[in-house]
Amino acid sequence: MGHPRQKVGEVLLEVSGVSLSFGGVKALHQVSFQARERELCAIIGPNGAGKSSLLNIVNGVYQPSAGTISFAGVQRKSMSPREAALGGIARTFQNIALFKGMSVLDNIMTGRDAKMHSSLLAQALYWGPAQREEMEHRCHVEKLIDFLQIEHVRKTPVGRLPYGLQKRVELARALAAEPRLLLLDEPMAGMNVEEKQDMCRFILDVNDEFGTTILLIEHDMAVVMDLADRVVVLDYGRKIADGTPEEVRRNPEVIAAYLGVPTEADREAVAEGAG
Amino acid sequence: MQFFLEVLIGGLLSGVMYSLVALGFVLIFKASGVFNFAQGAMVLFAALTFVSLEERGLPRWGALLASLAIMLGLALVIERVVLRPLVNQPAISLLMATIGLTFCLEGLAQGVWGSVVKGLDLGIPDVPFDVKGVLVSQFDLFAAAIAGFLVAVLALFFQYTRVGRALRAVADDHQAALSLGIPLQTVWAVVWAAAGAVALVAGLLWGSRLGVQFALSVITLKALPVLILGGFTSIAGAIVGGLLVGASEKLAEVYLGPVLGGGIENWFPYVLALLFLLVRPEGLFGEKHIDRV
Numbered sequence: 061m062g063h064p065r066q067k068v069g070e071v072l073l074e075v076s077g078v079s080l081s082f083g084g085v086k087a088l089h090q091v092s093f094q095a096r097e098r099e100l101c102a103i104i105g106p107n108g109a110g111k112s113s114l115l116n117i118v119n120g121v122y123q124p125s126a127g128t129i130s131f132a133g134v135q136r137k138s139m140s141p142r143e144a145a146l147g148g149i150a151r152t153f154q155n156i157a158l159f160k161g162m163s164v165l166d167n168i169m170t171g172r173d174a175k176m177h178s179s180l181l182a183q184a185l186y187w188g189p190a191q192r193e194e195m196e197h198r199c200h201v202e203k204l205i206d207f208l209q210i211e212h213v214r215k216t217p218v219g220r221l222p223y224g225l226q227k228r229v230e231l232a233r234a235l236a237a238e239p240r241l242l243l244l245d246e247p248m249a250g251m252n253v254e255e256k257q258d259m260c261r262f263i264l265d266v267n268d269e270f271g272t273t274i275l276l277i278e279h280d281m282a283v284v285m286d287l288a289d290r291v292v293v294l295d296y297g298r299k300i301a302d303g304t305p306e307e308v309r310r311n312p313e314v315i316a317a318y319l320g321v322p323t324e325a326d327r328e329a330v331a332e333g334a335g
Numbered sequence: 336m337q338f339f340l341e342v343l344i345g346g347l348l349s350g351v352m353y354s355l356v357a358l359g360f361v362l363i364f365k366a367s368g369v370f371n372f373a374q375g376a377m378v379l380f381a382a383l384t385f386v387s388l389e390e391r392g393l394p395r396w397g398a399l400l401a402s403l404a405i406m407l408g409l410a411l412v413i414e415r416v417v418l419r420p421l422v423n424q425p426a427i428s429l430l431m432a433t434i435g436l437t438f439c440l441e442g443l444a445q446g447v448w449g450s451v452v453k454g455l456d457l458g459i460p461d462v463p464f465d466v467k468g469v470l471v472s473q474f475d476l477f478a479a480a481i482a483g484f485l486v487a488v489l490a491l492f493f494q495y496t497r498v499g500r501a502l503r504a505v506a507d508d509h510q511a512a513l514s515l516g517i518p519l520q521t522v523w524a525v526v527w528a529a530a531g532a533v534a535l536v537a538g539l540l541w542g543s544r545l546g547v548q549f550a551l552s553v554i555t556l557k558a559l560p561v562l563i564l565g566g567f568t569s570i571a572g573a574i575v576g577g578l579l580v581g582a583s584e585k586l587a588e589v590y591l592g593p594v595l596g597g598g599i600e601n602w603f604p605y606v607l608a609l610l611f612l613l614v615r616p617e618g619l620f621g622e623k624h625i626d627r628v
């Protein structure tokens with residue numbers, strides 16, 4: 061909708077046959093999907109469907125019990141979050157995971173860490189080069205701060221910011237690494253309408269201007285239909301649909317997952333609607 | 336009044352020595368959520384290493400640098416052998432590991448350097464001098480200055496360097512820090528190295544006061560009330576907590592001693608800490624812990 065399909069490029073992320081269980085709970089069962097370069101792909105599904113678990117697998121927080129992930133042409137069974145970060149995968153968390161005691165600027169600078177070349181230890185020992193590198197990265201971070209319009213709180217400890225702004229700072233921190241793939245876990249949850257609109261605009265801008273591929277978990281269907289190029293639907297750990305927002309909206313299984321088990325009448329109504 | 340001041344100042348200055356031990360705990364607890372049971376053993380190990388190297392003919396500065404190098408090396412070994420295999424294990428496992436480490440270090444220290452009590456003379460005269468009629472111990476002043484310097488350096492390091500920033504990040508939110516690509520191992524190694532250096536300083540100061548002996552590893556216990564008062568996660572808290580414990584135990588000894596019987600300073604800090612726990616369990620400077628349900 062409004063975003064021409066041809067903007068997308070090669071496959072950047074391919075998840076194949078991924079399963080994950082916690083004790084007896086099967087959080088994910090044989091899930092496969094692809095995200096192409098510059099694509100804005102939404103993952104939707106009821107609570108507990110396994111959406112967050114899927115993101116956690118993509119950036120190495122969880123290790124899948126079966127299946128593989130290939131990112132930028134490299135296939136692996138699992139990787140560490142650090143490898144994911146260095147490889148260009150950044151993320152935000154469902155529950156804001158900012159460094160509460162640190163200023164907005166320091167939080168975002170920390171997000172830049174994956175881009176810094178000299179090792180931490182070298183940095184501790186060599187003041188001169190370390191400071192020069194720090195300044196270069198600082199410039200980039202200041203641009204991001206402008207981009208996300210949070211200049212006025214640069215020095216504020218994030219713990220003191222209102223919720224909506226914290227979410228924005230978390231986005232900034234993720235962007236600081238100039239990721240190729242950005243994972244956003246419910247970036248608009250708990251926001252008021254105005255904050256949501258701002259966040260939507262920022263996500264679209266990131267996608268357009270930086271060409272970042274985005275996996276977005278979101279509950280608000282209106283938002284998803286508006287933003288996403290493609291939608292993947294999970295239910296009880298299984299993928300039940302995958303396609304354009306239009307296709308997914310008409311999919312009977314999706315409707316069932318969202319509205320409960322469909323009756324025969326529902327099915328007929330859907331069939332009529334689709335036909 | 337003059338006597339009161341003397342006791343108070345003496346107490347505050349000796350409190351700084353408690354702060355020094357507590358500081359080692361705070362560094363590690365902040366960065367990894369691990370209560371490092373082995374901090375006292377590290378203090379003993381550091382002091383024993385220094386004295387023994389000096390005994391074997393190394394000049395003072397040589398012995399100091401060598402001990403520092405050994406403590407840093409020890410930190411790297413601990414990170415590699417003890418911590419790395421335990422990443423993502425519950426905190427209790429890590430605590431157990433540090434208890435095991437305590438025995439290893441104590442055994443190692445005494446195995447290598449022997450278990451005879453050794454004197455340690457830093458060459459600082461311990462004659463009190465007179466400030467407007469109040470007698471102040473020169474050694475205590477010296478120790479306080481060293482501790483103050485150490486704290487200032489650490490604070491600047493954590494506030495203004497990239498390693499410091501990474502460390503605060505790890506301390507604040509493990510998972511988020513990992514997902515940003517911050518190398519947890521490096522951060523832990525740096526923290527243990529810093530704690531090792533702090534242990535060396537504490538070991539030298541305490542060693543020159545009490546002699547270098549097994550009991551050094553027990554002064555760790557005095558750090559507990561300090562931590563409870565100051566909070567486990569605050570460097571400033573370790574300092575203030577140490578001062579509070581030092582001053583209050585001396586004052587209690589002098590003023591309550593005649594009533595309750597002597598030896599109050601041995602238990603007073605613990606009672607103080609207990610009372611404090613009832614009122615403000617997170618400590619003066621600790622973060623209030625609110626669990627969301």
Ligand SMILES: Nc1ncnc2c1ncn2[C@@H]1O[C@H](COP(=O)(O)OP(=O)(O)O)[C@@H](O)[C@H]1O
Pocket residue numbers: 082085086087105106107108109110111112113114
């Ligand atoms: N760390 C965990 N430990 C145990 N169970 C978990 C854990 N994380 C998720 N789960 C379970 O896995 C399932 C999927 O959870 P999640 O991925 O968070 O769903 P969603 O994000 O779609 O709401 C749920 O049943 C949840 O209880």
Ligand SMILES: [Mg+2]
Pocket residue numbers: 111112113154
């Ligand atoms: Mg979730």
